[in-house]
Amino acid sequence: MARTAGSHSDITGPRVRAAALRLFARGGYAAVSMRAIAAEVGVQAGALYTYTPDKQSLLFDLMESHMTELLEAVNDDAELPAQARLRAFVVFHIAFHHARPDAVFIAYMELRNLTDKNFARIEALRRDYENGLERILRDGVAAGAFRVADTKIATLAIIAMLTGVNTWFRAAGRLSLEEVTAQYWEMVRRAVS
Amino acid sequence: MARTAGSHSDITGPRVRAAALRLFARGGYAAVSMRAIAAEVGVQAGALYTYTPDKQSLLFDLMESHMTELLEAVNDDAELPAQARLRAFVVFHIAFHHARPDAVFIAYMELRNLTDKNFARIEALRRDYENGLERILRDGVAAGAFRVADTKIATLAIIAMLTGVNTWFRAAGRLSLEEVTAQYWEMVRRAVS
DNA sequence: GTCTATATAGTGATAGAC
């Protein structure tokens, strides 16, 4: 059946989200206008409000989707030996974050532009993710495979270090992502041994 | 001698910079208006333009001052044994960054709000700082004190890890800055050994 | 040095036609 002319709810919605993601990452939430997002999509500003009640919800949805996908993808296997388990986390973290630089950037640059309620929700998801790594470290310490003075500190240190890859790595650069991942894993491995 | 009433160029200037630093760190450059900065200082918006030609210059000056102070303070001593030299860097980095969280936050959250020319200048200063750490690592490798596959990667990994302390450390928390520093140093030490 | 007033432009969001 032919749709009403100009009716594209099934594809415009995702396009709005994609444009917002791109522009927020590039220019920052506060600096990007609804008009700029609309222009990127190819519609007028008023049309955006069919897909989001307001600009804040658009930001929150992007961040929540990202964190939810991250938590669903991480897939930790507690049966693995401690080192293999930690290595799997390192490889996963770098690959997952490398694949979606804009979402990663937004997820921790735009926290301050969330309302209090939305901020609390995103922070809870982030803590869930951190707890996943801390569990790996704690189990490894208990099994005698790792030597870590404080697993919470080590968790935060490792995540900061790994996420940092996104700020400088370029596929066209001197090293492949595999080589970079191998070297980060080596540093993490030593740091907890 | 009595000054002209309302004439305070010697103290208002620094107060404008301090207010901008605080507000930019809290709300983000794009989201903070000149009126908001003026209100924080206790003057009207127009008066700010006695101290800065425009908002962009205000941001750039804050970032440039921060990076310049960082480079002047780092004070690397190439005569030290490799481990002591690296340890001094780690201790310095954490202490310096802990002492000025707002400037640190701005210096890497607001990069995208700089004009191209200003961005290039700040990036050059940042590279200078990174090169300082890389020199320490390279010398240590040459002396046989460190084992590092790629000193550039190790540099970026270490800096990301150390700067991350600012995102979570609170003086009122479970651990003192000295304890935290000791544990980060231990992780860095192992990662390059 | 600071004020008030203002120019010029842009903002998020809504109403109603099609």
Place this chain on the structure above:
DNA sequence: GTCTATCACTATATAGAC
């Protein structure tokens, strides 16, 4: 579902009085 038009604000920056 998208458009045009618009409301009510807010923005940066400047001019000229004091």
